[in-house]
Amino acid sequence: MLPKVFCASVVANLPMLALLLVPQLMRSRAGSERLLFVGSTLYLVLIAVALMIAPPVSAWAAPRAERWTRRSARLTAREIRRTQPRASWRRVGEWSLFFLLAQAAGLSIAWLMPYVSDNPKFGAPGEPRWIVHYGNYVLHVVIIYLFSCLSFAWFGARMRQLALAR
Helix, strand or coil: CHHHHHHHHHHHCHHHHHHHCCHHHHCCCCCCHHHHHHHHHHHHHHHHHHHHHHHHHHHHHCCECCCECHHHHHHHHHHHHHHCHHHHHHHHHHHHHHHHHHHHHHHHHHHHCCCEEECCCECECCCCCEEECHHHHHHHHHHHHHHHHHHHHHHHHHHHHHHHHC
């Protein structure tokens, strides 16, 4: 079931990938501080949206009778949060660990294959301070994205388990 939910999460969170693929919005060395603020804010919003839609996405990928359908998953998840707060927060903690793993995986790729370097021509008119190596940047972003989607899929699948156990 988790592989199906993971694939659905990858599709559902494509806007996050699109945002991450724009280095000017996500890295201070590639763009301005203002663009970084906009990109970071959008990223946080997309993370929150991904968490909110994780139960319906898991229900879309792996429905289960009337208890876990696209229409009922959001309400069922809300009810679980209200009636079983400890179990619900445990799922949020699991998601947090997976999401931190995504960031750590991205950091290790960035360390192994740096996506930015000093521009030796900096100082000449029109030359940027940094050179972004887009191929390395894309690999870095894709690793973060896939691990993030795994964290959202895990959260949705674990909420599904709680719903079906009721």
